[in-house]
Amino acid sequence: IKRIEAFIENQRKWNRERNIIAAESRLKMLDRMEKIEKPKPAPKKINFSLASASSRSFEVLSVRGLSKSFPQKKLFENLSFELHHGDRLFIIGNNGCGKSTLVKILTDREKQDSGVFELGYNQSVGYYDQDQQLLELQNTVIEELWSAYGEKTISEIRGILARFGFYGEDIFKKISVLSGGERARLSIAKMILNGVSLLILDEPTNHLDIPSKETLEFALNEYDGTILCVSHDRYFISSLATGILEIAPGRSDKGFMLFKGGYNAYIEETQQTAPMFAEPEPTVNSGKYTYLEAKKDKNRKRFIL
Structure with missing residues (x-):
C-alpha cells in the first residue's frame, strides 16, 4: 500500500493528463485493497491542520x-x-x-x-x-x-x-x-x-x-x-x-x-426576560382582563426564532 501511495504522489507531481489518469487508477486500486484487507477503524478526531x-x-x-x-x-x-x-x-x-x-x-x-x-x-x-x-x-x-x-x-x-x-x-x-x-x-x-x-x-x-x-x-x-x-x-x-x-x-x-x-x-x-422585548401592554379601560387578552399578551412576550 505504501508503494502505491508513493506512486500516486509522484504521478500527481508530474501533473500531466496521463499521470493524473494513472494516479486515479491506482487510487481506486488502493481504495479496493483497503476495503478488503483493513477492518473499518473506530472514528478518530481529524487533525484539521490548524496552526x-x-x-x-x-x-x-x-x-x-x-x-x-x-x-x-x-x-x-x-x-x-x-x-x-x-x-x-x-x-x-x-x-x-x-x-x-x-x-x-x-x-x-x-x-x-x-x-x-x-x-x-x-x-x-x-x-x-x-x-x-x-x-x-x-x-x-x-x-x-x-x-x-x-x-x-x-x-x-x-x-x-x-x-x-x-x-x-x-x-x-x-x-x-x-x-x-x-x-x-x-x-x-x-x-x-x-x-x-x-x-x-x-x-x-x-x-x-x-x-x-x-x-x-x-x-x-x-x-x-x-x-x-x-x-x-x-x-x-x-x-x-x-x-x-x-x-x-x-x-x-x-x-x-x-x-x-x-x-x-x-x-x-x-x-x-421577555418583557424587555415585548410591546407595551395596552391599558385595559373596562377593568376586565379577558382570557383572549391574556393569551395575546403571553404570546407577545414569548421569543420566537
Missing part, C-alpha cells in the same frame, strides 16, 4: 461599535462582541433582520455605517455562502482538493473527505453531478483543509437533507477552530452553539441581544 496555539492569538475576532441601517430601517446599532478560540457564535433572527448583512460586513462584502472589526494575530477566515460555492464543476471530488492542496498526503485528503461523508467511489464523482448538500459539505471541507481558524457560515444547512445535516454537524463538532454561523435550524444550533447573537430590529433599543451559552439556555433566559 499551533503559539502562532495564533487566543483572540480571533473583535467587533466594536458596529452599526448598519438602510432607508426606513435600522438593523443594529453599536454592536460589540469578541470571539475567542473555540467559540461558536450563532446569529439568529427573523428573515430580513440583517443576519446575512452582518456576515457580509465581517467578510468585507458590505460596508458598515460605523464601527470597526479586526482579526486577531495570524488568524485566517473561511467564508461559506450557499450561493457562492467556489468549486470547479469539471473536477472530481478528490481532484478539487488535490488541485488546491497538492502538498497534502492522500491519507490527509481522504481522511477529511471521509469525515464529510465522501467514501469509496464517492471521491471520484464529478462535482457537476453532486447534490446541493454534497457541494456544501465539499466547500466547507475545502476551507477546513486550508487550515482556516475562523469559519463564517451563512445558512450552511439550507436545502440539506437530514443525513447531510448530520454529517456536517459531526464534522463541525470535530473542528477545533472558531465558528460564526447564521442559521435558522434549531437542532443544528442547539448541537453546536456556545453563544447566541439575536438580531432583532424593533425588539430592543440597539437591535440585537447577545447571550453567552447554548441555545436551550438562551430560550429559557429570553422567555424569563
Whole structure:
C-alpha cells in the first residue's frame, strides 16, 4: 500500500493528463485493497491542520461599535462582541433582520455605517455562502482538493473527505453531478483543509437533507477552530452553539441581544426576560382582563426564532 501511495504522489507531481489518469487508477486500486484487507477503524478526531496555539492569538475576532441601517430601517446599532478560540457564535433572527448583512460586513462584502472589526494575530477566515460555492464543476471530488492542496498526503485528503461523508467511489464523482448538500459539505471541507481558524457560515444547512445535516454537524463538532454561523435550524444550533447573537430590529433599543451559552439556555433566559422585548401592554379601560387578552399578551412576550 505504501508503494502505491508513493506512486500516486509522484504521478500527481508530474501533473500531466496521463499521470493524473494513472494516479486515479491506482487510487481506486488502493481504495479496493483497503476495503478488503483493513477492518473499518473506530472514528478518530481529524487533525484539521490548524496552526499551533503559539502562532495564533487566543483572540480571533473583535467587533466594536458596529452599526448598519438602510432607508426606513435600522438593523443594529453599536454592536460589540469578541470571539475567542473555540467559540461558536450563532446569529439568529427573523428573515430580513440583517443576519446575512452582518456576515457580509465581517467578510468585507458590505460596508458598515460605523464601527470597526479586526482579526486577531495570524488568524485566517473561511467564508461559506450557499450561493457562492467556489468549486470547479469539471473536477472530481478528490481532484478539487488535490488541485488546491497538492502538498497534502492522500491519507490527509481522504481522511477529511471521509469525515464529510465522501467514501469509496464517492471521491471520484464529478462535482457537476453532486447534490446541493454534497457541494456544501465539499466547500466547507475545502476551507477546513486550508487550515482556516475562523469559519463564517451563512445558512450552511439550507436545502440539506437530514443525513447531510448530520454529517456536517459531526464534522463541525470535530473542528477545533472558531465558528460564526447564521442559521435558522434549531437542532443544528442547539448541537453546536456556545453563544447566541439575536438580531432583532424593533425588539430592543440597539437591535440585537447577545447571550453567552447554548441555545436551550438562551430560550429559557429570553422567555424569563421577555418583557424587555415585548410591546407595551395596552391599558385595559373596562377593568376586565379577558382570557383572549391574556393569551395575546403571553404570546407577545414569548421569543420566537
